[in-house]
Amino acid sequence: MARDLPLGNGNVLVNFDRNYNLRDIYFPYVGQENQAAEHLSHFGVWTDEGFFWIDHPEYMKQVSYLNDSMISHVEGSHERLGLKMQLRDGVDVQENVFLRKVNITNTWGKERTVKLYFHLDVDLCGNGIGNTVYYDPDLHSLVYYKGHRYMTLSSWTNENNSANCSGYAIGQKGFNGLEGTWKDAEDGKLGCNPVAQGAVDGTIELTLTLPANGSKEAWFWICFGRELQQVRKLENKVRESSPQALLQRTYNFWKEWLEQDQHDLGLLDPSMASFYKRSLLIIRSNMDNRGAIIAANDSDILKFAKDTYSYMWPRDGALIAHALDRSGFVKLTSQFYQFCRRAITEDGYLQHKYNPDGSPGSSWHPWVNAAGEKQLPIQEDETALVLYTLWHHHQLAKTMDDAREDYDKLVIPAADFMIRYRDASSLPLPSYDLWEERYGVHAFTVSSVYAGLLAAANFAEYFKDEARVIHYRDTAAKMKSAVEKQMYSEQEKRFVRSLYWNREKSKYEQDLTLDASLYALFDFEMFDAGDPRIEATMKAIRNQLWVQTEVGGIARYSDDYYHQVTKDVGKVPGNPWFICTLWYAEWVIATAKTEEGLKEAADLIRWTMSHALPSGVLAEQVNPYTGDPMSVSPLTWSHASFVKVVQEYMSKLKMLKNKGSGKEDVSDAKLLAGAGVQQ
Missing domain, CATH: 2.70.98.10 (Beta-galactosidase; Chain A, domain 5)
Known part of the structure; x- marks a missing residue:
């Protein structure tokens, strides 16, 4: 049963079910040691x-x-x-x-x-x-x-x-x-x-x-x-x-606490503004005071896998921290980056996931492949995105003068690992995808590594480390070129989600499965949102991954098996996920030229709100026929995605209103939203 109304203070977290029975009691860490142990x-x-x-x-x-x-x-x-x-x-x-x-x-x-x-x-x-x-x-x-x-x-x-x-x-x-x-x-x-x-x-x-x-x-x-x-x-x-x-x-x-948010919520209708604030509070309830940002604390998932989502995935944590940084909660998120600094391995990568106390979490990623050869059991995007969002964190917090320890102990080791962990074409070597299902070279991962290397170059430039500036930026440029050559399909006229190594042919082969995570190619700024190749990719996502039922929403990818409800993949490619639906809304916002052009994004934001629980809690995904929450609830990433999309919506709306009124505005919409600037 979905969890509703989480309440916490960063040391204690309690969750209720939809009948308002007390179901989860976490202490002394948020997400670690459920003292209720599933009992009601x-x-x-x-x-x-x-x-x-x-x-x-x-x-x-x-x-x-x-x-x-x-x-x-x-x-x-x-x-x-x-x-x-x-x-x-x-x-x-x-x-x-x-x-x-x-x-x-x-x-x-x-x-x-x-x-x-x-x-x-x-x-x-x-x-x-x-x-x-x-x-x-x-x-x-x-x-x-x-x-x-x-x-x-x-x-x-x-x-x-x-x-x-x-x-x-x-x-x-x-x-x-x-x-x-x-x-x-x-x-x-x-x-x-x-x-x-x-x-x-x-x-x-x-x-x-x-x-x-x-x-x-x-x-x-x-x-x-x-x-x-x-x-x-x-x-x-x-x-x-x-x-x-x-x-x-x-x-x-x-x-x-909510008054720290730096955005002008007067641009939103009251229900959207209230849902935005509710999302911030739910995100905070799933954050431990020692830095761990927990994916979800719904113990009901134990019935299916005998494990939970009560871990800190560095990827989820980085993107959630980024949404909070854009709101102005920079002191809170600094604990997350200190956690990552403590957690990074000697080799320079972050592991699959972590317990709230900083110890490694459970993992299903093997250290050897089917041939018995060693492989790293990582998702490289988790390391890269921490660097990407850390750069924005220090920019928004205006703490670059205090960032030297982060640069020495986190940025350099991670960036140097990403430099080493690539092939002759400068693509990253294989790792697991963000869905934790496939081992290969993935567009989401490559986009995040590209963004992480440019962030590292920015740090290096600030600290006058000129050799690394050149090396990191040059490698990022080569990586982008390799994506254009190897991860674009002339047949499909769009980008592909992954490359898999064919041993017999000694080359990579493209995976043409359409995947909503391809949004990362523009969101992590490898390509402009208006690039025709990105436009074709995002329109394909909207056309082919939209769930053709009364519920609607966008699935992760075609024939998604996770909590699959039906095999009618032509109509229901997968269960609708909140983050995937909101990713498409981000692209609509990024490319909108008029206020009318923002309407589709506003409709998707309201779609998200309409499929939440009455309390405002967002699950990971919903049933494509009933709209009932599925998997864990609440999912912190769902709420962070909502916060970020609404921030970008407000920023773009403000820019277009100023443009329509004749006021000069040369600010970049994404940067403006990130800084929480009010005009």
């Missing part, structure tokens, strides 16, 4: 007249964020039981605390007793072995621990001025028919077992007296730490400051 934590309400969990169909609810913040806002009602309930959740921006505010209303004309139940089911360190939960009589809280992982579950209401819970249940789950302590809550009576170990869970109860046609407020929170003393201190801070104060400062922080 319940929230329920008991009255004399009946009981319901928050996901019960009789509890009709709307799930969204509170304005432009990282605070959730859930409104719902249970007509049969005469109750309305509002939930507002957040992760505090200063402390590692998850907060839940509950406002519950009795719509009947008589006083009633209501009990609220917060069930928390975790497997600390990602497994159910050796966990402990106990009731702490001093805190009146449940304490979960294993090793250096501690969590507390607490409650509070101003009724009788008491912070005490009214009951609790602690037990074992997942074996001998034990479902968990949440089952104990359904009769409104908890057993108060004081401790359990092994595979365990716990539920805490809070009792309220609701006046006739009146409301009451209640609070629950979870503190996270590495030691018992840490969570005890956090518990005291929450109680001394009040959970309301923490939630309010979190709301205020995210509203102010």
Whole structure:
């Protein structure tokens, strides 16, 4: 089930499913150690007249964020039981605390007793072995621990001025028919077992007296730490400051954080501007404070592959950081580049992917080919794009004077590797493609290496390293020439996605499969967007990869097998991906000569918005017949692509409006968007 409404602070990340059940709890790194381990934590309400969990169909609810913040806002009602309930959740921006505010209303004309139940089911360190939960009589809280992982579950209401819970249940789950302590809550009576170990869970109860046609407020929170003393201190801070104060400062922080964006959102209609801001917040929720930008944190993907997207791919990270840099969040993205500087190998390349703590992530790329010969298990574009976006980062941040360490420890090793890792024609040697499926020479990879070498040359020029300036630029020029000679098909009258080595013929052969990633040839500035060869390539993508159903959107490539829904590839070449659809919109923006020429791009931006979840969350791809999210959700790259396209749309729109009004404007649209300049 797709994840909705991620909430986090860079150390703690919580995800909910579409029913607003708590499903993922990441700590101490965003994306590493899912303390929920796919288990569902319940929230329920008991009255004399009946009981319901928050996901019960009789509890009709709307799930969204509170304005432009990282605070959730859930409104719902249970007509049969005469109750309305509002939930507002957040992760505090200063402390590692998850907060839940509950406002519950009795719509009947008589006083009633209501009990609220917060069930928390975790497997600390990602497994159910050796966990402990106990009731702490001093805190009146449940304490979960294993090793250096501690969590507390607490409650509070101003009724009788008491912070005490009214009951609790602690037990074992997942074996001998034990479902968990949440089952104990359904009769409104908890057993108060004081401790359990092994595979365990716990539920805490809070009792309220609701006046006739009146409301009451209640609070629950979870503190996270590495030691018992840490969570005890956090518990005291929450109680001394009040959970309301923490939630309010979190709301205020995210509203102010968005104000750092340097673009004039007044050019957009309100819904597009709001979606743009929502995308920025969702991107931030998937970023760890130590620099890792995580692809996605939807543990539901485990059901298919027994692995997740909770890794940092340097390619995804670089393009996401680039979108944030263009917005003005340069201090935030600097942590990503420090991460890459620490991660780069002695040979000068970045590996497939990384865990949030900086260690190498799992990989399916082999170190030998079918003939048993050594090959590097890399996607070279991941190394190249870090250099490309790093140059723009320092330009936008105006920090070139502080870039010497990046140049010495990241740029030179990476650029020198890319110089070495090429054939006699100056094309890069084979590596895996951005889709991580094929080993060859790919247009996306070549475009990124070209851009990375030119970025390295720019660094070299700034630091007066003249020999490298010449070498890097000369190699990039040869690479472009090789692309023109070897990666353009006279037969198809467009560029091709890949070259594969034919051993028998001792030469490369073209792969004519149409692929949306060919957009990189203009986006990474190897060729002008208006080049007739690029125009023919992009139009072929739009004509042949557009999904011919009511859903629409652009597929990755023809006969895409990943999560494939149908073999009718003539109608559905693949599932529509948000990033692929937005790449085409980028080209439309880049080539638009009039405001009317931007309409198709605006329509594609709105297509993206219309296929998001109600909260604004974008998946990786959607079902070509139903539009339902597929694969992981949210995908950070989808949101970053939306941000970047909207930035370029605003910039081009502003330039065309000025041109139409007679104002002189010689700024380049892409550069203007990148700098976040307002006119």
